[in-house]
Amino acid sequence: MYVSVDRQVPADAFLSCWDGASEQTLDAALARPARRCIEAELLDRSAETYEGADLSTDKVLSLVITTRSAYRHSVVKTYVQALGERLALTEDLRIRVYSAVQEALMNAVLHGNLRIDGGLRGSLDGLIAAQAIIETKLESPQIGSSMIRLDADWTSSALAITVRDSGDGYDYSGVRPAAEDGMSGRGLEILQVFSDRVTVLNGGTTVRLEFQLCP
Template identity: 30%
Template sequence: MLPLHADENGHCLVLFDGAGTADLGDILCPPAAWAIDLGAASPDQGLDRLPARLLVRAATTTMVAHDVVNVVVAALIERLPRARSIEMDLRIVLQEAVSNAVMHGNLCLDGRLRGSREGLSLFTQTMQRRLGDPRFGHRPVTIALDWNQAYLVVRVEDRGRGFRPPATSLPVEAKACSGRGIGQIRALCQRVIFTDRGRRITMRFGLPPSQPAT
């Protein structure tokens, strides 16, 4: 078990070093509810604006090196078994949102480059170079989950330069190298909102009713 801390709001949190951790599977073991990567730039910035019963903030390099989405989803199901009915959709949506936050947000990569062999090579080289640059690689990605009896709300936030999200999701060709993720997210969520100039996506899922005690 990693050392536990309590912040000023009473959250039981784990502070970890994503660069020096071989496995992140235990960072959200109860009673820990928040996990903060000390390798992330300004790790506590803006946390007071993110209502969350479950939260992970990790450096971009940590997000690339580890399956943080799996850790978060497993921790959620442990705490909220009713969410198992939307587990697959949640995994897909989180993978898309986190991938966008890492690649297009914090690393500022242009997905259109992957449309050609030369462009894909440039995309890969630029990605590796920026992951090794603390100005990009240490930027945090935050996954925050909150819920009540009816809804699960998931927020993913990056510290990139932002973008202007499309007002609606237009059909995207199956072979397109970019633009499919947002459409897929909107198709699987009840509601999707972009804020902070596109750096934060808020996604809402409906939850099945609680089973009455027998």
């Protein structure tokens, strides 16, 4: 479904709206010619979100969703499928892209927007407690509706995917791969294993993942 910011006429042929209901409706919303897709709950913020966006190239695919939908739906699987319809991805690269983006998205959800303590997931009791906290926060209009944005852009030789959350960031300067003190170190290590390059930006609220494409 293609919509304008005022939801009345289809003024932007490249902007689509996802109803947030299922992976099937997300797949439809991400179908060509969409270059930008935003969840209906966030549609009123689309003008601000995409201010100055460059639509001169078709080698982009952006998705803006709520934290609630990012946690409850298989968003990354559907997003990577949509990318695979726009550029050639080998099966190995598809798996790597999915694994890296899924990890980055879950970090954005749990640690960025929901601010879940990674230490809670170190035991069964902690996991139970964490799940209860997550569900409570997802029901909060302010937290559950906070934005997460995925942006992909590519050339003939490289693909880059950026994941942005709405959190306060973190001090990543001292984070070591496989750090013993939490999920951030292990998460960074996972990103580095599956991506050709990982860049942390904007105080930790943004992660850019880069992949080399086969010639």
